[in-house]
Amino acid sequence: xxxxxxxxxxxxxxxxxxxxxxxxxxxxxxxxxxxxxxxxxxxxxxxxxxxxxxxxxxxxxxxxxxxxxxxxxxxxxxxxxxxxxxxxxxxxxxxxxxxxxxxxxxxxxxxx
Numbered sequence: 001x002x003x004x005x006x007x008x009x010x011x012x013x014x015x016x017x018x019x020x021x022x023x024x025x026x027x028x029x030x031x032x033x034x035x036x037x038x039x040x041x042x043x044x045x046x047x048x049x050x051x052x053x054x055x056x057x058x059x060x061x062x063x064x065x066x067x068x069x070x071x072x073x074x075x076x077x078x079x080x081x082x083x084x085x086x087x088x089x090x091x092x093x094x095x096x097x098x099x100x101x102x103x104x105x106x107x108x109x110x111x112x
Contacts, residue, residue: 001027001035001036001037001038001042001061001062001063001064002035002036002037002038002042002043002046002059002060002061002062003033003034003035003059003060003061003062004033004034004035004036004045004046004049004057004058004059005032005033005057005058005059005060006032006033006049006053006056006057006058007032007055007056007057007058008053008056010053010056011049011052011053011056011057012031012032014049014052014053014057015032015033015034015049015057018034018045018048018049019034022041022045024037025037025039025041025042025045035062038061046059047059070112071112072102074100074101074102075102075107077101078096078101078102081095081101082095082096082101092104
């Protein structure tokens with residue numbers, strides 16, 4: 001997929017118009033950003049926006065996030081347990097202390 005992010009009002013208007021006219025190429029719209037299909041036409045739409053609006057348009061190629069192949073079981077289990085915690089105001093570092101859940105500082109240093 002192609003992630004198109006806009007940084008000006010004119011570029012956002014152009015993105016909105018492109019998304020409305022070519023909705024078959026839009027995977028998802030996020031206000032000032034959109035995901036286009038990874039097709040030649042999706043690239044054409046993204047590049048046309050950048051040609052028109054210059055640096056106010058950023059284009060990145062993305063791939064779907066597969067949590068099962070990229071993230072350790074311990075991290076997924078910690079996220080699930082933390083979402084189900086009894087006290088909603090407990091920060092993750094306190095929640096994980098003294099458990100088998102990964103330490104937040106260790107996770108910050110580990111790349112996917």
